[in-house]
Amino acid sequence: MSLPAAAPVRPFATFDHRRRVENLRALLDESNDDAWLFADLRDIRWLTGFSGSNAWVVLRGTDLTLGTDARYGERAASETAGSGAQVIVEQQRSKLNERRLQALSGCASVALDPATTTHSVWTELAKDLSLSARPSPIMAARQVKDVAEVERISAAAAAADAALIEVESMLNVDDDQQVSEQEIRNQLEHRMRLHGADDRSYATIVASGPQQAARPHHEPNERVLVNGDTVIIDVGALVDGYHSDMTRSYVIGEPTDEQRQVYGLVCAAHQAGIAALRSGITAQDVDAVCRDLVTEAGYADWYLHSTGHGVGLEIHESPFHSPSSSETIVAGNVVTIEPGLYREGFGGFRIEDLILVTEDGSQSLTHAPKRPFPDHT
């Protein structure tokens, strides 16, 4: 798969929902189960196109049935037309649950993912059905992105790139220009939409100074940026259901030797992770490449989180680059590489790009430049 030079724009390539349904049906035919019951809304969106907040889907023989409530009746019919799903609409939850049982009645074995089903729902269904705990085959399929998906993720990444580039000038603070974390956050989220995003992907992080930048998931507050601060900006956009994810880090004013050294170490870890990322490597090894480099430099206890994760219909999805991961990277994965170093009293740095794994290497979907020292390049 190769990407166009410019960011993709609407209308994007259409999804082939019917092919996805057929592939899943072939898997079901080969299994010992009579039907699949899907409850995860991202799985349901991937399979049928439905984007509402309440639905179940049953795949059984040649039937594909989607149940939803009356808020979404008209939308479900139009969005799922390409999947061939039969849409059932009930206003009341109890009736919608009854219709789910009807769609599955007589099945000897219904496959269901226990990781996305509450114990309450499982127990309730198990009164009437013989359930098989199976990991969702859609979650597995979703890890390998097709061209239509990469287009949307690329457009989301481009919206975040453009917003960040515009907002970086706010970091040149002096007596005449003061700016808070929240003001930067507000501008980023507003500008991503002006650059084509439907929304932000997640609550944007702007973390500054010796305490707040030392918290990897700090929520922006009214703190004003001052000379000497380290600043972490973690920002992504949402386009047609697909997320992007990126982080850039900065020093306000003249960087100290320690700031230059720690930033250089994060940068080296980030580059090593990207160089290592390819089809066939384990997600554990991707994590180890970055983590070992930091450990050898004596900063192991500054490395507070795992090195990355898949991105698609969810902002965090498989594969996960962590020391305990058992996953393997394959072509079509879209993942972050995001080493970070944090220390109370110092602050922190994180660098994160969004990367498409290809047949023969990888390709970055993030194009925002890395300009850690805006005043002193």
Next chain:
Amino acid sequence: MSLPAAAPVRPFATFDHRRRVENLRALLDESNDDAWLFADLRDIRWLTGFSGSNAWVVLRGTDLTLGTDARYGERAASETAGSGAQVIVEQQRSKLNERRLQALSGCASVALDPATTTHSVWTELAKDLSLSARPSPIMAARQVKDVAEVERISAAAAAADAALIEVESMLNVDDDQQVSEQEIRNQLEHRMRLHGADDRSYATIVASGPQQAARPHHEPNERVLVNGDTVIIDVGALVDGYHSDMTRSYVIGEPTDEQRQVYGLVCAAHQAGIAALRSGITAQDVDAVCRDLVTEAGYADWYLHSTGHGVGLEIHESPFHSPSSSETIVAGNVVTIEPGLYREGFGGFRIEDLILVTEDGSQSLTHAPKRPFPDHT
């Protein structure tokens, strides 16, 4: 409880986490369980103050323990100081899970809510622990808001009120001023922050015209508002973790007789619902008051959703006003009353206020005026 005349501003009243923990401990002492394990992040925030995205909490005897990952170590310690929780931080999920088992080791019966626990997690825990399926006592307690909570919800409602009032002038469309659903949505979300919100409460709905306003949960798109449209704007803010929720409806240009009639019916249902809302009424009856009025007028099949829900740390929480509800309204509940009528080809109207139930009636937290016909008042 009485509210100040003006919207509350920061700093808000502090939460009494220690009292909440003590009340819960008294409940546990009276029960047959040795410990409670909490997994729902809203429950955990309510009990301890922790606002991160990954945690478990164990309440056992005089011990309160919160486990989280290394992204949140420093934040967990500062946020939970008032609750007396002991904070455990582990970088790896597997180790954090081990620490959870340790905190519960030797318990003869661990209470856990099956409605907020996945079947995977339940099954995993059940290998080592004797689990009791119990509805969360925190979710029950969360339904009755204290002064500190009502302050935050009121501030959120006020931010949405102020943003909506400013944005209503965009509805005066003519040849010189065109506006899309998305542009209105963007302005609302931007302006709520300028009026003190941390964020929007949920993805703002702006739904216009004969098709899109007929979808109760339409996602705003590039459609431009034109004369004759019905328009639904459903907007809320988030303040310190607490949500608000409000809907106003409009006609662009001169309303037709049918538009006036349907709007009047929604308005009558809304007023009847608010008049009925009081401590002691069932949530089912609140729904019925609005629904029956619409049914008698011959519009039953335009009434596509239930009549309201509780609002707090979640945008949708108990109690739920629906035909199948078994809940009863009590003083301290903060709930929406939001009847709506929708028809493909016509469009739709919904009116929604956020209401605090008091000892002797109710009090609206929403103050935005209802101006359905901006050009023809």
